[in-house]
Amino acid sequence: MVSRVHxxxxxxxxxTSNRLxxxxxxxxxxxxxxxxxxxxxxxxxxxxxxxxxxxxFMNNEAYRSVLDEMRLPNDLPWTIPIxxxxxxxxxxxVKAGDTIALSAPGNVPLAVMHVEDIYGFDKQEYSEKVxxxxxxKHPGVARVHQLKDLLIGGQIEMFKDVExxxxxxxxxxxxxxxLFKEKGWRTIVGFQxxxxxxxxxxxxxxxxxxxIDGVFVNPVIGRKKQGDFKDEVIxxxxxxxxxxxxxxxxxxxxxxxxxxxxxxxREAILHAIIRKNFGCTHFAVGRDHAGVGNYYGPYxxxxxxxxxxxxxxxxxxxxxxxxCKRCVTIVNERICPHTGQDRVGFSGTKMRxxxxxxxxxxxxxxxxxxxxxxLKFKNPFVE
Amino acid sequence: MxxxxxxxxxxxxxxxxxxxxxxxxxxxxxxxxxxxxxxxxVLSRLREDISRYEADQLTEYITPVELEYxxxxxxxxxxx
Numbered sequence: 001m002v003s004r005v006h007x008x009x010x011x012x013x014x015x016t017s018n019r020l021x022x023x024x025x026x027x028x029x030x031x032x033x034x035x036x037x038x039x040x041x042x043x044x045x046x047x048x049x050x051x052x053x054x055x056x057f058m059n060n061e062a063y064r065s066v067l068d069e070m071r072l073p074n075d076l077p078w079t080i081p082i083x084x085x086x087x088x089x090x091x092x093x094v095k096a097g098d099t100i101a102l103s104a105p106g107n108v109p110l111a112v113m114h115v116e117d118i119y120g121f122d123k124q125e126y127s128e129k130v131x132x133x134x135x136x137k138h139p140g141v142a143r144v145h146q147l148k149d150l151l152i153g154g155q156i157e158m159f160k161d162v163e164x165x166x167x168x169x170x171x172x173x174x175x176x177x178x179l180f181k182e183k184g185w186r187t188i189v190g191f192q193x194x195x196x197x198x199x200x201x202x203x204x205x206x207x208x209x210x211x212i213d214g215v216f217v218n219p220v221i222g223r224k225k226q227g228d229f230k231d232e233v234i235x236x237x238x239x240x241x242x243x244x245x246x247x248x249x250x251x252x253x254x255x256x257x258x259x260x261x262x263x264x265x266r267e268a269i270l271h272a273i274i275r276k277n278f279g280c281t282h283f284a285v286g287r288d289h290a291g292v293g294n295y296y297g298p299y300x301x302x303x304x305x306x307x308x309x310x311x312x313x314x315x316x317x318x319x320x321x322x323x324c325k326r327c328v329t330i331v332n333e334r335i336c337p338h339t340g341q342d343r344v345g346f347s348g349t350k351m352r353x354x355x356x357x358x359x360x361x362x363x364x365x366x367x368x369x370x371x372x373x374x375l376k377f378k379n380p381f382v383e
Numbered sequence: 384m385x386x387x388x389x390x391x392x393x394x395x396x397x398x399x400x401x402x403x404x405x406x407x408x409x410x411x412x413x414x415x416x417x418x419x420x421x422x423x424x425v426l427s428r429l430r431e432d433i434s435r436y437e438a439d440q441l442t443e444y445i446t447p448v449e450l451e452y453x454x455x456x457x458x459x460x461x462x463x
Contacts, residue, residue: 010444168460174445178453179462181441252462 002279007053047158057084059153185213190275196237200321264296265304276313
């Protein structure tokens with residue numbers, strides 16, 4: 001039993017057989033808009049149903065509804081607009097009702113879009129509502145300000161996948177749903193990550209496994225901020241953790257090609273919806289999920305779930321784990337009565353410093369096999 | 384309405400047995416949650432659960448040929 005798809009229907013906008021031939025015959029005659037790599041990946045995600053029920057990039061009505069109500073016009077929860085930005089020049093001859101070709105960088109056609117509308121948007125308003133700040137130092141805000149001035153909405157039909165260096169670790173929602181069924185999992189917890197795993201991450205996953213059949217580790221692969229682990233490092237580190245420390249058939253990993261927004265609470269809901277579409281019945285939400293700096297309270301991303309009782313995926317909330325010298329084990333503040341210096345937190349900065357120096361972090365902080373997998377890389381961090 | 388005097392909706396319904404030991408608690412919950420009857424309460428919970436989970440509905444969006452292809456890919460990648 002897997003989770004019901006968000007909106008009830010797994011979207012499949014991948015053209016096949018006759019339709020594929022028609023599109024391939026037409027595409028060179030259509031006005032072409034070249035996308036960024038990130039937008040091209042969004043096309044692929046839409047086509048494969050990762051963003052079900054979206055069948056294309058949001059039109060103005062959906063954009064406004066998501067921004068103002070955190071819901072699609074049909075009332076389904078949705079918290080971050082999925083939009084395609086274009087320059088005025090690129091669409092000067094395009095109007096609603098037209099069909100255009102979308103290409104990956106390098107003018108490689110990958111899809112067509114049936115244009116519903118082209119509209120302007122207020123970047124300050126977007127930032128204020130999605131990120132709760134307009135501070136240009138916030139990486140999500142900075143990214144929004146890099147977007148082109150117009151958004152173009154409409155259904156897409158894809159006929160070519162985007163180049164993917166992690167193809168062997170990439171599964172579509174249809175594939176994960178088959179996988180979970182074949183494994184006989186009735187309950188599945190989705191685990192979002194953009195980090196190589198330390199022991200705290202492992203404890204969250206294993207705590208969930210105490211009452212849930214399987215964990216779906218789904219690291220985000222894509223543009224991140226400086227200092228984050230590189231994509232290939234995250235994949236190798238998780239592979240090492242699962243191979244060495246998980247019961248067979250209790251954990252699977254596949255990647256999610258997605259650009260982090262760092263939108264904290266709103267992004268936690270989007271992450272949960274995406275994992276629901278992959279078939280997860282539960283979704284793990286830890287401390288400062290999808291946060292950055294001090295823009296969000298440590299548990300804001302858990303609080304927001306109260307506003308979405310109809311999400312259709314059960315959030316599983318975790319407090320932060322740490323090592324307690326007196327408990328002599330990994331605990332969190334709900335189960336450990338000790339305080340102060342007895343507690344050793346999983347400081348990302350400290351771990352980074354040690355890794356940069358070529359040192360293994362202590363084994364109560366990071367599994368040695370995971371540390372070794374990371375240390376194989378000359379520079380494991382995004383510069 | 385059907386000849387039995389029940390509405391079409393009711394005549395298509397099935398009875399569910401609830402042990403008497405549970406009934407007291409169920410009546411309390413039903414009132415607390417604002418339902419008028421145990422049937423309404425049970426129906427609502429069932430709808431909620433059904434909307435959340437789907438059992439073996441893969442065939443709604445995957446053809447048998449696609450299913451075999453997916454299984455082969457999962458095997459070749461080491462997932463199965």
